[in-house]
Amino acid sequence: MPRMPTPPAPLAASPAASEPPADALEEWRRIVGPEHVRTAEAERLDWGRRTFAPDVRVSAVVSPGDADQTAACLAVATRHRLPVHPVSRGANWGLGSRAPTRDGAVVLDLRRLDRISGFDGERGLVRVEAGVTFQALAAFLAERTDRFFVPVIGGPAEASALANALDRGDGSMGERWTSLCELEVALPDGRRLRTGCGPLGAERTAGLDPAPAGPLIDGLFSQSNLGVVTSAVIRLEAMPSDLAILSVDIGGLDALPAFLELWRDCQCEQSLPDRSLTLWNGIKWLALDDVRAAVPTDRLAPAALNEWHASALIRAEAPEVLEARAGRLSRRFAAVSQTVELDIARRDGAWIEGFEDWLGVPDGRNLRTVYWRKDRHPDLAAADPDRDGCGLIWLCLAFPFEFQALADYLTWARERLEHAGIDLNVGIESNGFRCLLTYFTLGFDREMPGADEAALAAYRDLIETALERGFAPYRLANGLPVPEALRRSPAAALLTELRAVGDPAGILSPGRNGIG
Numbered sequence: 001m002p003r004m005p006t007p008p009a010p011l012a013a014s015p016a017a018s019e020p021p022a023d024a025l026e027e028w029r030r031i032v033g034p035e036h037v038r039t040a041e042a043e044r045l046d047w048g049r050r051t052f053a054p055d056v057r058v059s060a061v062v063s064p065g066d067a068d069q070t071a072a073c074l075a076v077a078t079r080h081r082l083p084v085h086p087v088s089r090g091a092n093w094g095l096g097s098r099a100p101t102r103d104g105a106v107v108l109d110l111r112r113l114d115r116i117s118g119f120d121g122e123r124g125l126v127r128v129e130a131g132v133t134f135q136a137l138a139a140f141l142a143e144r145t146d147r148f149f150v151p152v153i154g155g156p157a158e159a160s161a162l163a164n165a166l167d168r169g170d171g172s173m174g175e176r177w178t179s180l181c182e183l184e185v186a187l188p189d190g191r192r193l194r195t196g197c198g199p200l201g202a203e204r205t206a207g208l209d210p211a212p213a214g215p216l217i218d219g220l221f222s223q224s225n226l227g228v229v230t231s232a233v234i235r236l237e238a239m240p241s242d243l244a245i246l247s248v249d250i251g252g253l254d255a256l257p258a259f260l261e262l263w264r265d266c267q268c269e270q271s272l273p274d275r276s277l278t279l280w281n282g283i284k285w286l287a288l289d290d291v292r293a294a295v296p297t298d299r300l301a302p303a304a305l306n307e308w309h310a311s312a313l314i315r316a317e318a319p320e321v322l323e324a325r326a327g328r329l330s331r332r333f334a335a336v337s338q339t340v341e342l343d344i345a346r347r348d349g350a351w352i353e354g355f356e357d358w359l360g361v362p363d364g365r366n367l368r369t370v371y372w373r374k375d376r377h378p379d380l381a382a383a384d385p386d387r388d389g390c391g392l393i394w395l396c397l398a399f400p401f402e403f404q405a406l407a408d409y410l411t412w413a414r415e416r417l418e419h420a421g422i423d424l425n426v427g428i429e430s431n432g433f434r435c436l437l438t439y440f441t442l443g444f445d446r447e448m449p450g451a452d453e454a455a456l457a458a459y460r461d462l463i464e465t466a467l468e469r470g471f472a473p474y475r476l477a478n479g480l481p482v483p484e485a486l487r488r489s490p491a492a493a494l495l496t497e498l499r500a501v502g503d504p505a506g507i508l509s510p511g512r513n514g515i516g
């Protein structure tokens with residue numbers, strides 16, 4: 001039996017709606033400059049907004065300008081026992097937005113850490129600080145290389161490339177988390193830590209070998225509250241010489257078993273690389289182009305379970321290889337689907353006109369899907385689901401790569417969500433032939449009385465039922481109840497003990513993912 005960890009002494013009572021103590025504010029002002037410590041009420045309200053209820057009360061926003069200042073700010077919070085929550089860009093809509101994990105906390109806003117401080121165009125390495133956005137990184141790379149790209153998310157272009165990877169986000173054609181190495185971390189007690197080869201003096205393999213001898217501690221800083229990562233090296237993906245896009249209209253649930261079997265085979269033989277195929281149900285597809293109110297009612301019911309669409313990226317090392325591989329895959333997918341369309345996007349190292357943005361360029365277009373319950377889609381440049389009152393919770397669940405387990409759960413989930421007035425909106429990816437990674441968009445109309453409570457109850461049921469059936473979540477929203485199975489796991493007990501080492505006052509995002 002794991003020993004139950006001793007929790008740190010309670011944090012300083014931070015009167016929820018008021019500022020932190022004057023001497024703490026003064027110390028922060030000295031470190032970062034007075035203009036970078038903000039306590040105006042409107043701003044505090046803004047930083048505490050989320051896409052689900054209730055909002056969180058923020059006591060101040062402190063914006064360090066570099067890693068040294070970040071560590072010094074954390075040390076102040078530890079001395080004063082004040083809870084602090086790091087935000088790299090705060091585009092975390094549906095997963096807790098930029099709100100802290102508890103009322104009265106200070107937000108550590110890392111947007112000023114926006115330097116791209118190293119680039120190796122030979123080996124495809126780039127060091128980014130926490131505040132570097134996908135958009136900024138894409139622009140940086142576009143000017144310097146056509147050999148490498150960063151796998152971008154389907155979400156906001158203004159999200160942080162580093163925070164997303166730390167959060168084990170999903171990107172097209174590449175793993176986000178495993179691309180990181182050589183982390184620079186600020187611990188809550190003010191110490192600094194570097195992982196990887198660099199601190200061993202092995203500079204020549206820094207960034208190249210992410211796993212020098214000894215226990216790998218990088219993982220401790222993923223989805224965690226053990227430290228604030230101020231920068232890291234991203235190992236970029238190699239740009240394929242040739243690329244094709246396969247768009248598949250699969251049909252209904254009855255067509256999915258054969259489709260999934262083929263997808264799994266392709267993953268196994270690696271004719272489709274990991275994270276290269278995305279499967280969406282009809283609702284998710286519709287939400288990209290329309291708001292719900294504009295869709296004829298009789299289109300909605302079948303779109304939940306009986307319409308499935310997929311898009312796959314096929315890469316190759318030469319045009320003739322692409323032709324053979326894409327042709328073969330088209331024929332195989334056509335045999336299990338309604339229609340298949342093939343587009344060549346890149347040939348012999350050059351983009352075909354109109355496809356230039358297919359890899360490594362974020363467009364944020366999927367943000368439209370968050371406005372499904374609104375009157376109209378927003379102007380993407382100005383969209384802010386927190387401020388626009390969108391109801392959104394992401395539910396991220398892993399399933400075995402098999403039809404029945406998935407179909408049974410989806411069929412049940414659809415009914416459960418319907419009770420809460422929520423459409424089944426689901427996307428599915430895979431990081432290999434063993435596992436399917438699903439993401440449910442729980443989109444609800446916050447103007448409807450009781451909608452928030454109904455959505456939260458449905459979220460709880462969905463996650464608990466998944467666990468009862470043997471399926472684990474792979475990412476959790478900040479600020480929502482963490483299932484007991486995770487809170488009480490042996491790993492959680494050990495992590496809580498480890499937290500006491502660098503975070504003696506337990507100030508960093510207390511309770512995040514059930515830890516501390």
Ligand SMILES: Cc1cc2nc3c(=O)[nH]c(=O)nc-3n(C[C@H](O)[C@H](O)[C@H](O)COP(=O)(O)OP(=O)(O)OC[C@H]3O[C@@H](n4cnc5c(N)ncnc54)[C@H](O)[C@@H]3O)c2cc1C
Binds near residue numbers: 097158160169230
């Ligand atoms: C329509 C839509 C589509 C989306 N599509 C995707 C998708 O395809 N893939 C995907 O992964 N996500 C997706 N998301 C979810 C989300 O937008 C992204 O994960 C986004 O990267 C999170 O915002 P951010 O990068 O600004 O991180 P932040 O909001 O800054 O942080 C995210 C989390 O990491 C912690 N954190 C931040 N910085 C640090 C740090 N330096 N050190 C330690 N911890 C830190 C924060 O406390 C927070 O818990 C989507 C969201 C929407 C609304």
